[in-house]
Amino acid sequence: MTVKFYKQDHQVPLEMHKVRIVQKLYLPPIEERVRKINEAGNNTFLLQNRDVFMDMLTDSGVNAMSDLQQAAMLRADDAYAGSETCNRLKAALLDVFGTPFFLPAHQGRACENILSEAYVKPGMICPMNFHFTTAKAHITRCGGEVIELVRKEGLEPVNNEPFKGNFDIPRLKALIDERKKDIAFLRIETGTNLIGGQPISMENMLEVLSICRREGIRSVIDASLLQDNLYFIKTREPEYKHAPLRDIMHKLAEACDIIYFSSRKLGFSRGGAIITMHENIYRELMEFVPLYEGFLTYGGMEVRSMEAMAQGLYETLDMEVISQGPIFIEALVRELVDYGVPMIEPAGGLGAHINASAFLDGRIPSNQYPAGALASALYIAGGIRGMERGSISEQREPDGTERYAELELLRLAVPRRVFTLSQIKYCADRVKWLFDNRELIGGLKWIEEPSVLRFFFGRLAPTSDWQDKLARKFREDFGDSL
Ligand code: F0G
Numbered sequence: 253m254t255v256k257f258y259k260q261d262h263q264v265p266l267e268m269h270k271v272r273i274v275q276k277l278y279l280p281p282i283e284e285r286v287r288k289i290n291e292a293g294n295n296t297f298l299l300q301n302r303d304v305f306m307d308m309l310t311d312s313g314v315n316a317m318s319d320l321q322q323a324a325m326l327r328a329d330d331a332y333a334g335s336e337t338c339n340r341l342k343a344a345l346l347d348v349f350g351t352p353f354f355l356p357a358h359q360g361r362a363c364e365n366i367l368s369e370a371y372v373k374p375g376m377i378c379p380m381n382f383h384f385t386t387a388k389a390h391i392t393r394c395g396g397e398v399i400e401l402v403r404k405e406g407l408e409p410v411n412n413e414p415f416k417g418n419f420d421i422p423r424l425k426a427l428i429d430e431r432k433k434d435i436a437f438l439r440i441e442t443g444t445n446l447i448g449g450q451p452i453s454m455e456n457m458l459e460v461l462s463i464c465r466r467e468g469i470r471s472v473i474d475a476s477l478l479q480d481n482l483y484f485i486k487t488r489e490p491e492y493k494h495a496p497l498r499d500i501m502h503k504l505a506e507a508c509d510i511i512y513f514s515s516r517k518l519g520f521s522r523g524g525a526i527i528t529m530h531e532n533i534y535r536e537l538m539e540f541v542p543l544y545e546g547f548l549t550y551g552g553m554e555v556r557s558m559e560a561m562a563q564g565l566y567e568t569l570d571m572e573v574i575s576q577g578p579i580f581i582e583a584l585v586r587e588l589v590d591y592g593v594p595m596i597e598p599a600g601g602l603g604a605h606i607n608a609s610a611f612l613d614g615r616i617p618s619n620q621y622p623a624g625a626l627a628s629a630l631y632i633a634g635g636i637r638g639m640e641r642g643s644i645s646e647q648r649e650p651d652g653t654e655r656y657a658e659l660e661l662l663r664l665a666v667p668r669r670v671f672t673l674s675q676i677k678y679c680a681d682r683v684k685w686l687f688d689n690r691e692l693i694g695g696l697k698w699i700e701e702p703s704v705l706r707f708f709f710g711r712l713a714p715t716s717d718w719q720d721k722l723a724r725k726f727r728e729d730f731g732d733s734l
Pocket of ligand 1: 309310311312359360361362384386387441443445474476477514515516523524
């Protein structure tokens, strides 16, 4: 159920909460923004948060917590073993997912490490709808290979398909016929991070999972982005319109072997978890927790985070809570699309994604990093920190040649319940201004390129004085405005 506005063509996203704790923001003047982004090597990961007006880098660990989560954190039971906090989290997982077995981990990638260590051996493959960087890194480190089976619509920037994260089932069946014995596990990403937060349908997931059951293939759900995906199941898949969220989660947990998630996203907290219905799986994975994470009752998590996670998971059962991410993203995407800005469509979860190559009219070649250049330009235009999701985020081939990304995206994550509508409108406004002045944007070149994880630590410089020109145009258009 949504609150409808009187005489409005489009649904206005309405905050179903009120703000009771605030953090003061600073918007540096544009000349300072040019300086700061260059001090940060034109890499938004290297900007200091104090210089950022809207932090749209990620939705990870930066979602607003509820009053009940804050309250729950106060009763955390700090004990190495047998803590009541662990029991409460276990009970919440059983209630919300129906899974009696729980292994704690310090965050999502720690779960991926454990699963890969346990199941991936050299020469094995892991089919999935689409990879996520950390999942792929752990699988390949163990000698495995990721095979992506997303339907072709998933890679098209604009497409009416409501579930662009769906598996291509015929390709999955063909792969099973050919290489079934090599499959370590199949991974379903519920809400595909790298192709624009696009959801996967319940119908597609259940079909994939029933194939796995029939063929005896181990199945794993990465539920990190499940809360947004649940919203899309409820609103885009008619069969589930009236289904309680708890029933959907239980159905998924029953149909698969293992669920893991980053609680920096799911549950608005920190930490991570592996959960299952099956005791044998629990026993197979158990030994890795004390080895890499911590004792079985906390697994590297701080007890307050575990309390916040338990409460956050209950809140995931509330449509008025889980709708907040998607409806604000939808409003941002709609405003930009109406203006003609090339966006990934339809709007998905996690954030809004600008198609950087199209934004820049294909003028900036891949070796000058269009998505990185746009990220730098948007910080200059508005003090807004996005994340490059293009070729800088790829890694060079072993022989040193570049591997260019299929899509050059600038991701503007929308942390849940953090920004107000006027801030979202400010973001849209600065993107529109940048779009009208896109011919001023130039490319980037490396000044320091690390051989691994270059997107985190690498430093780049503009290929010309385009950033100063952009700042001068801003002054012409906005006068002495920040
Ligand atoms: N799976 C998905 C789908 C993710 O989006 C992430 C993290 C992880 C696993 C790893 O979880 O960070 O707790 O170790 N995504 C973050 C992002 C980093 O910004 O999109 P983690």
